[in-house]
Amino acid sequence: MGKLRNLTIFLVFIGAVALLINSVQTPSEANAAKGNLNMKKVDVDEFFADHDGTFVLRDMKKERAFVYNSERANQRFAPQSTFKVPNALIGLQVGAVEDEYDIKYWDGVEREIEIWNQDHTLGSGMRYSVVWYYQAMARDIGEKRMEEWVQKISYGNQDISGGIDQFWLSSSLKISPIEQADFMGTLYKENLPFDKDVMNTVKRMMIQTEGDNYTLYGKTGQGTGIGWYAGFIETKDRNYVFVTNIAGTSTEAKNITIDILKKYHLMTR
Known part of the structure; x- marks a missing residue:
């Protein structure tokens, strides 16, 4: 009995030591936990003082999301030029364009944005949000294939009845x-x-800026009284999707997004 009692005491002691070891964070673990963004405490009210708007931030590792102004976040709007992202995916997938260097030649029509008035590639058309390029590609895709793919990816209300371009x-x-x-x-x-190389090509075209510790991917969109900025940011240990939608311009939506990302140290040097 004495031996059994001593064995029991020893096993309890070992279990207690193991529990203690498992409960203590290493310095690196503690620092990582300290660095993680607490989604419940993201405060962005200050950035929407002059605009009716919404902001969505989703942690891609932990599948947690922060939503500012959930009413507007669930309201549907025209995607405007943010649709260049699925448009490019579909165009590449069906062969309407070969790659990001596929050229379309300017038709000579003077448009409101000077940089649009020249030849463009799929990549430069994304970078400078060249509407005529993506309209031409949509016509090349055609209504049947466009509708099929918009439905495949369950994009919004999936309604393309407003005209192929x-x-x-x-x-x-x-x-x-x-x-x-x-x-x-x-x-x-x-x-x-979509094919992996198609998605990689479009993601590469979406790169906006790169720092030592982050890569920012995004696309703006603007219509009458509406501004979008949507994309994702990769850092060394955290990756987030973001969407900003405001009653304003795409430039303002992008600036608000960048200010928020900087405030929470997702965009550093």
Whole structure:
């Protein structure tokens, strides 16, 4: 009995030591926990003092999300030029364009933005949000294939009835900021029904800026009284999808997003 009692005491002691070891964080673990963004405490009210708007931020590792102004976040709006992202994916997938260097030649029509008045590639068309390039590509894709793919990716209300080169521009197609975040998150994870090289090409075209510790991917969109900025940011240990939608311009939406990302140290040097 004495030996059994001593063995029991020894086993209890070993279990207690193991529990203590498991409960103590190493300095690196403690620092990592300290660095993680607490989604419940993200405070962005100050950035929307002059705009009715919404902001969605989704942690791609922990699948947690922060939503500012959930009412607007669930309201559908025309995607405007944020649709260039799925448009490019579809165009590449069906062979309407070969790659990001595929050139379309300017038709000589003077448009309101000077840089649009020249030849462009798929990549430069994304970078400078060249509407005519993506309209021409949509016509090359055609209504049948476009509708098929918009439905495959469950993009917003999936309504392209507003015309093959107009439906995303203040027309029939509508998507909510929450749905935009879902779409961007699925693209980031490369879980959309496109070839991997197609998704990698479009993601590469979306790169806006790179720092030592982050890469920012995004696309603006603007219509009458509406501004979008949607995309994702990769850092060394955290990856987030973001969507900003405001009653304002795309430039303002982008600036608000960047200010928020900087405030929470997601964009550093």
